Amino acid sequence: MISGHNESMDKAVHLIGLSIAEISSFMEELGEPGYRARQIFAALHHRRLRNFDEMTDLPKSLRAKLFEQSTAATLTVESRYLSTDGTRRYLMRTHDNLPVETVFIPEDRRDTICFSSQSGCPLKCDFCLTAKLGLLRTLTAGEIVEQIIVALNDAYGVGTETPRGTNLVAMGAGEPFLAFDSLMKALSIMAEPGGLHIVPNRVTVSTAGIVPRIRELATLPDRPHLAISLSAPTDDLRDKLMPINRRWPLDDLMAACKEFEASLKPGERLTFEYVMLDGVNDS
Ligand code: SF4
Structure with a gap:
């Protein structure tokens, strides 16, 4: 079967x-x-x-x-917002009527598509609107791939060659490392030369800090770039802003990042993101 x-x-x-x-x-x-x-x-x-x-x-x-x-297709586009700079924001729906957010960002040399890995999110980051939904469902590999296809078809037409290459970022709704199996399968399907041919080196996955998955990624041969959403320099503040920190505090997170860093091959990247929140973590 x-x-x-x-x-x-x-x-x-x-x-x-x-x-x-x-x-x-x-x-x-x-x-x-x-x-x-x-x-x-x-x-x-x-x-x-x-x-x-x-x-x-x-x-x-x-x-x-x-x-x-x-x-062949299960996602439907419920609404689309087109900005003057060409950015397209989509609210899609799964077959069971759950929301999926995707953003297409055109750039001079490449386009970037920001996709979701979950509908809603179980983590409770203080600064995040999606957090208010809670976890509705983890998306399947097919639902991840479909977001890219819907966005490319909308921007360029069905089946038309894309004029620029496509970068992907897993920074939409959800914690990608809690959708690890779907994510890795979607990445391998999208890397196929006979298909979209978007290789892992064109993909960045952003995590709030799921330490065991960072360690697992360090052992995999074909993998995306990794971005860590940090948002606070101390455990005290990070516990409040990103409660996942109570499970894996900064020492554990940094130890896993060191492991990942040691495994980096030429052309692979580990970056840290710091969302600046007025008067909270910007002093
Ligand atoms: S992990 Fe991302 S989507 Fe989930 S609550 Fe935090 S910021 Fe929001």
């Missing part, structure tokens, strides 16, 4: 969250030849099609089977 799809979605396989190998197994289950997997993967990730009807290079009979047993 195929893994990686959302069981609650009426048992439908969410194709965009599957690796090529997983789509191959799905083809086998459907009695279809294995080479269809690459065709479908390219249709979803390279041509960025979100509808089986548009995959006219697939036989009608296969499209009918796909339509019956799987889904």
Whole structure:
């Protein structure tokens, strides 16, 4: 049986969250030849099609089977706000009606897409609006990849080559390291040369300080850049601003960061972010 799809979605396989190998197994289950997997993967990730009807290079009979047993797209755009500088902010909805925030930021040399890893967030950072929602649900790998596809299609049109490269930042709603499996799977799907081809070196993941995952990332070969959201120089203040600090205080966090730093290869980065809050942590 195929893994990686959302069981609650009426048992439908969410194709965009599957690796090529997983789509191959799905083809086998459907009695279809294995080479269809690459065709479908390219249709979803390279041509960025979100509808089986548009995959006219697939036989009608296969499209009918796909339509019956799987889904190509699950996110819908509820609202879009376009700024004068070209920044596009999206509020999307999952199939179970949960909010997902994504931002597309055009820049001279590259575009940046800021994506969410969770709907809501279980951490209670004092300065954050998303924190007020609590955790609604961790997103699936497919829901992470879809945010990028929706934003690129909106900016450039379905399937159109993008004029610049794309950087990704996991700095939208949610703590990415509490969505670790979805995140790492989404990154490996997006890195495929036959798809979006956005390699981990183009991705930055920002964490509030989930220490065991920082240590785990230090052991992985293909990984994104890491940013640590610090926001306070002392445990006293950080306990208040980012309560996750009570679980992993600054000493533990810094020890894990040192481990990660020691594992850095050329071209990889570890950075610290410091949100300045008027009169709170800016003295
Ligand atoms: S981890 Fe990020 S999304 Fe979650 S509460 Fe903190 S700032 Fe907000």
